[in-house]
Amino acid sequence: MTDFSRTRALFQLPDGVIYLDGNSLGALPVAVKARVADMIGAEWGKELIRGWNSAGWMTMPRRIGDRVGKLIGAPPGTVVMGDTLSIKLYQALAAALVLNPGRRVILTDNGNFPSDLYMAQGLIRTLGDGLELRVLDPDAVADAIDCSVAVLMLTEVDYRTGRLHDMAALTREAHTQGALTVWDLAHSAGALPVDVTSANVDFAVGCTYKYLNGGPGAPAFIHVAPRHADVALPALSGWMGHAAPFAFDLDYRAGAGIERMRVGTPPIIALAALDAALDVWDGVSLQDVRAASIALSELFISEVERRCPSLVLASPRSPAARGSQVSFRHAEGYAIMRAMIDRGVIGDFRAPDTLRFGFTPLYLGEEDVRRAVEIMDDVVGNRRWDRPEYRRKELVT
Numbered sequence: 001m002t003d004f005s006r007t008r009a010l011f012q013l014p015d016g017v018i019y020l021d022g023n024s025l026g027a028l029p030v031a032v033k034a035r036v037a038d039m040i041g042a043e044w045g046k047e048l049i050r051g052w053n054s055a056g057w058m059t060m061p062r063r064i065g066d067r068v069g070k071l072i073g074a075p076p077g078t079v080v081m082g083d084t085l086s087i088k089l090y091q092a093l094a095a096a097l098v099l100n101p102g103r104r105v106i107l108t109d110n111g112n113f114p115s116d117l118y119m120a121q122g123l124i125r126t127l128g129d130g131l132e133l134r135v136l137d138p139d140a141v142a143d144a145i146d147c148s149v150a151v152l153m154l155t156e157v158d159y160r161t162g163r164l165h166d167m168a169a170l171t172r173e174a175h176t177q178g179a180l181t182v183w184d185l186a187h188s189a190g191a192l193p194v195d196v197t198s199a200n201v202d203f204a205v206g207c208t209y210k211y212l213n214g215g216p217g218a219p220a221f222i223h224v225a226p227r228h229a230d231v232a233l234p235a236l237s238g239w240m241g242h243a244a245p246f247a248f249d250l251d252y253r254a255g256a257g258i259e260r261m262r263v264g265t266p267p268i269i270a271l272a273a274l275d276a277a278l279d280v281w282d283g284v285s286l287q288d289v290r291a292a293s294i295a296l297s298e299l300f301i302s303e304v305e306r307r308c309p310s311l312v313l314a315s316p317r318s319p320a321a322r323g324s325q326v327s328f329r330h331a332e333g334y335a336i337m338r339a340m341i342d343r344g345v346i347g348d349f350r351a352p353d354t355l356r357f358g359f360t361p362l363y364l365g366e367e368d369v370r371r372a373v374e375i376m377d378d379v380v381g382n383r384r385w386d387r388p389e390y391r392r393k394e395l396v397t
Ligand SMILES: Cc1ncc(COP(=O)(O)O)c(C=O)c1O
Pocket: 084, 085, 086, 087, 113, 115, 116, 155, 159, 184, 186, 187, 207, 220
């Protein structure tokens, strides 16, 4: 059994804050501070450029990739870190299209994260070639997979509502129709048990600043199924993905396996932070995390519906159909969220009217959830949100 009081003690959270936004930016694992300070002082400060060899910087993207791989069911040597998720999505999608020539459709849904759609649109502009991005309602995707589809590109957990796709079933259907799959696991990795191997996915990508607590702008990951790893061709063919980066050849030769998905110089300080953040997963079972997350989110929904009936549930009611977040709608959602944040309950807002709350059992308990809803009740019931400063839109919502 996972000891969540032990994991809670591994995080630093400000007094008086109930943090319900770990689905957007995870909290700070205490050990990150010392690890980053050590990396800067002892490695960068003393080793200087020798650190690429002596401190193992060059192999960090693979070593940490293996650590992330364990959390998503990927075998060693099939995950590499670097860049941002948008970049890794582009790498995966472009490589998948090359592996499925002759087909012209990228199939996705309108619950996908907009950046994934934008990256696909940019790739289509670059490639031309009659490619089409087909965007459907999430429920319509399964029936729309046919022999025109080159790539099924989906995010497993919808960033707005938390709706969870059946990754294994959709991948099976895609393969039956001869399509490849690219799965975005941004809201899945560290949130629920994920097994890219048993689901037989072709490519998976994700970020590490949400449930993996790697910090703002933490590097992304990409997984390529072993059957594709030595044939998939990266569109962003940077020197770090070259077979011999320090041979400085004038022509690109793809590196072996997952190495080829690297692009440029890896962000070592950020990787050091992520490395320390991943230590909190030692001794943690994702099945326990899932059970605790469901208990917290069920409690949250029943308390909100009992105390704040003007908020309308935007997430699937069945916990089996959700990731680890719950969303509610309210016409004044933005101002309500700002007023809650002012009172220490931090969630976030997605246009036009959605309040999002993430559940992260590693550092969140039942008492936090009950107290958060008490504060929400005060904010909504007493119209504490109804002030001009809470309506003023900030740059990041
Ligand atoms: C599902 C999903 N995909 C893609 C992205 C974009 O990631 P990045 O900004 O790291 O490129 C996000 C960002 O939150 C996301 O939630």
